[in-house]
Amino acid sequence: MTVLGCIADDFTGATDLAGLLARSGVKVNLHMGVPDAPPTDTAAFEVIALKCRTEPAPDAVAECLRALDWLKAAGAERFFWKYCSTFDSTADGNIGPVAEALMDKLGAEQTIYCPAFPENGRSIFMGNLFVGEQPLAESPMKDHPLTPMRDSNLMRLLEPQVTRPVGLANRLVVEKGADALRDRLAELRAEGVAHVVVDAVSDSDLRVISEACRDMVLLTGGSAVAMALPELYLKDGTLKADAPRMQAPQLAQGAIVLSGSCSAMTRAQVAAYLEQAEGFRLDPLDLAQNGAGAALAWLEKQPLDSAKIIYATAEPASVKTAQDKLGVAKAGNVVEEALAALAVKARDLGVRRFVVAGGETSGAVTKALGVTQLTIGAEIAPGVPWCFATSDGHDIAVTLKSGNFGAESFFADALAKL
Ligand SMILES: Nc1ncnc2c1ncn2[C@@H]1O[C@H](COP(=O)(O)OP(=O)(O)OP(=O)(O)O)[C@@H](O)[C@H]1O
Numbered sequence: 001m002t003v004l005g006c007i008a009d010d011f012t013g014a015t016d017l018a019g020l021l022a023r024s025g026v027k028v029n030l031h032m033g034v035p036d037a038p039p040t041d042t043a044a045f046e047v048i049a050l051k052c053r054t055e056p057a058p059d060a061v062a063e064c065l066r067a068l069d070w071l072k073a074a075g076a077e078r079f080f081w082k083y084c085s086t087f088d089s090t091a092d093g094n095i096g097p098v099a100e101a102l103m104d105k106l107g108a109e110q111t112i113y114c115p116a117f118p119e120n121g122r123s124i125f126m127g128n129l130f131v132g133e134q135p136l137a138e139s140p141m142k143d144h145p146l147t148p149m150r151d152s153n154l155m156r157l158l159e160p161q162v163t164r165p166v167g168l169a170n171r172l173v174v175e176k177g178a179d180a181l182r183d184r185l186a187e188l189r190a191e192g193v194a195h196v197v198v199d200a201v202s203d204s205d206l207r208v209i210s211e212a213c214r215d216m217v218l219l220t221g222g223s224a225v226a227m228a229l230p231e232l233y234l235k236d237g238t239l240k241a242d243a244p245r246m247q248a249p250q251l252a253q254g255a256i257v258l259s260g261s262c263s264a265m266t267r268a269q270v271a272a273y274l275e276q277a278e279g280f281r282l283d284p285l286d287l288a289q290n291g292a293g294a295a296l297a298w299l300e301k302q303p304l305d306s307a308k309i310i311y312a313t314a315e316p317a318s319v320k321t322a323q324d325k326l327g328v329a330k331a332g333n334v335v336e337e338a339l340a341a342l343a344v345k346a347r348d349l350g351v352r353r354f355v356v357a358g359g360e361t362s363g364a365v366t367k368a369l370g371v372t373q374l375t376i377g378a379e380i381a382p383g384v385p386w387c388f389a390t391s392d393g394h395d396i397a398v399t400l401k402s403g404n405f406g407a408e409s410f411f412a413d414a415l416a417k418l
Pocket residue numbers: 010012013144145146260261262263266284312313314318319320322323331332333335336357358359360361362401402403404
């Protein structure tokens with residue numbers, strides 16, 4: 001029985017969510033894109049990964065509604081819209097437009113917005129999102145290549161994205177427990193508030209929110225607010241733990257790190273890994289002019305079992321130079337296309353372990369590898385599990401690392417874990 005149908009707006013976010021849900025031991029199915037075939041062999045948690053975070057809002061809405069139909073066909077009656085724990089969205093959406101379209105389809109009067117992920121330093125207080133101790137707009141997210149976040153206030157970010165009123169259930173309410181939060185939501189509903197930002201600074205706040213909101217037909221947020229749901233379903237007997245994490249299949253030695261994320265944490269991770277691995281740096285301007293031939297030729301020359309990384313990861317000033325010359329979309333696309341082609345080449349050369357950094361990058365790479373479904377394995381860092389799949393008939397392992405997740409030693413940690 002599917003108890004929760006989940007739609008994630010990028011691929012790293014989807015493995016993050018699936019990994020946290022799978023901590024409970026309950027079966028989670030993770031699909032990359034809306035499956036062509038109707039649902040079979042469904043799990044308690046069905047997650048569909050989309051690559052729609054930066055698409056035009058009408059396209060993102062259409063794709064999410066297709067995902068909703070598939071999840072309904074899987075038997076889900078409650079749904080979760082997963083976006084980034086740093087609320088990444090462009091000025092035109094897509095978090096609000098998708099939420100409103102899902103609400104309309106589901107007849108939901110109200111939903112909540114809670115991107116908090118305390119284990120990874122994301123907390124919300126008085127409607128303002130913090131990354132560690134910094135307000136979102138003062139954190140490195142202000143320089144994100146595609147979705148620079150220049151305001152920390154979630155109500156202000158959401159308001160232009162939706163047509164109905166936005167409100168807040170603050171930490172003073174959450175702290176009082178699930179009944180107080182239910183009362184606050186009812187009060188806001190009576191005032192016609194459809195979109196409620198909910199504060200959370202700790203996992204115990206998230207447990208209160210899950211308990212108060214578990215019967216809402218649509219919940220929205222980061223992965224951590226959904227993490228508490230399996231525990232509630234297990235406790236009341238709705239679900240039984242039935243799926244221990246999958247052990248890694250036997251894989252050949254070859255491994256590669258592909259990084260298209262420019263986040264502060266990925267920059268530190270790339271620098272740390274370059275101390276022990278051979279590296280090739282992709283330059284968007286060179287790619288736009290000459291294609292990925294030089295990188296492909298470099299990859300062909302590397303021994304299969306060597307430590308290697310191909311990265312476009314760069315400092316904000318260098319990203320800006322590329323964007324000024326090529327435009328934001330083209331600068332991102334040439335990098336994504338190159339990393340996708342390099343992943344395919346690596347697989348054809350015998351590489352079977354792929355460490356990929358960045359959500360958009362992960363979408364491009366997994367699509368090129370023809371991966372349609374992932375099985376969740378061991379967690380490497382909070383929100384980043386190893387996953388297993390087949391690509392062109394080969395068993396492969398992939399980990400899709402969100403830009404800001406993982407320790408500095410993440411790439412080596414990941415490969416040491418398989
Ligand atoms: N040097 C560069 N110049 C311009 N754009 C770049 C450069 N390197 C990477 N990019 C683009 O920046 C975008 C990074 O987004 P991506 O989602 O992959 O990483 P992220 O946002 O850090 O990860 P996440 O969404 O998981 O937090 C991609 O579109 C990528 O192609």
